[in-house]
Amino acid sequence: MPTPSHAALRAFVRRHTRLLPVPDAPGVRLQLADDVMAVCRLAGDELGQADPPLPYWAFPWAGGLAITRYLADHPEEVAGRRVLDIASGSGLCAIVAMQLGAASADAVDIDPFSEAAVALNARANGVRVGFSRQDPLGDAPPSVDVILAGDVCYEETMAERMIEWFRLAARRGTRVLLGDPGRNYLPGDLDHLATYGVRTSRELEATEVRMSSVYTFGDSRSS
Numbered sequence: 001m002p003t004p005s006h007a008a009l010r011a012f013v014r015r016h017t018r019l020l021p022v023p024d025a026p027g028v029r030l031q032l033a034d035d036v037m038a039v040c041r042l043a044g045d046e047l048g049q050a051d052p053p054l055p056y057w058a059f060p061w062a063g064g065l066a067i068t069r070y071l072a073d074h075p076e077e078v079a080g081r082r083v084l085d086i087a088s089g090s091g092l093c094a095i096v097a098m099q100l101g102a103a104s105a106d107a108v109d110i111d112p113f114s115e116a117a118v119a120l121n122a123r124a125n126g127v128r129v130g131f132s133r134q135d136p137l138g139d140a141p142p143s144v145d146v147i148l149a150g151d152v153c154y155e156e157t158m159a160e161r162m163i164e165w166f167r168l169a170a171r172r173g174t175r176v177l178l179g180d181p182g183r184n185y186l187p188g189d190l191d192h193l194a195t196y197g198v199r200t201s202r203e204l205e206a207t208e209v210r211m212s213s214v215y216t217f218g219d220s221r222s223s
């Protein structure tokens with residue numbers, strides 16, 4: 001079954017989500033779903049997938065929320081810089097980076113619904129965010145100043161590939177900020193920057209407030 005058009009994907013996101021404020025990111029509104037499993041089923045039907053992934057694009061995840069809290073405390077991390085939001089989901093991290101003065105922000109995700117959500121969310125928040133629908137991990141990390149990665153350590157193979165790519169990017173001088181609430185495949189040797197209690201959904205997590213941290217990589221400098 002061919003991927004629906006951009007217009008159809010955006011219409012789907014509008015139909016099945018509401019534009020709502022994000023408590024941990026003051027001033028940000030995102031297209032958010034009320035019922036994760038219902039949207040998951042509907043998204044699967046739309047793409048012809050019998051076993052669709054969660055609609056990651058319809059919620060701000062604890063890892064991404066930690067990054068947004070950290071950036072609010074440290075806007076100099078992104079101000080004037082070229083930012084890549086990898087595994088962007090809703091595009092929350094890229095949107096916050098632009099609000100804090102990033103020179104540019106591009107989002108990348110493999111999910112076609114992420115592209116639609118990022119477009120709608122960027123417009124709703126009055127910022128420009130580029131989007132590329134691909135798995136970038138087979139290529140060398142791009143030449144950007146900062147990589148933001150919210151919640152990417154929940155599957156073993158994905159986490160291993162992401163972390164290896166982040167280490168390579170960091171060795172090349174890119175600042176990498178990884179937000180993670182203690183998922184199973186988070187490596188233990190990262191440099192911890194900050195921890196926040198972020199508000200999340202009981203549909204996704206065991207608690208309404210989850211502790212989530214921001215890490216960087218040894219070679220990745222902030223200036």
Ligand SMILES: C[S@@+](CC[C@H](N)C(=O)[O-])C[C@H]1O[C@@H](n2cnc3c(N)ncnc32)[C@H](O)[C@@H]1O
Nearest residue numbers: 056060061064087088089109110111135150151
């Ligand atoms: C838990 S969500 C995090 C979304 C967002 N960063 C946040 O914190 O709210 C993980 C995202 O990773 C994306 N993803 C998984 N594998 C990927 C890959 N190889 N390249 C790019 N995105 C990927 C999924 O489609 C999903 O949107």
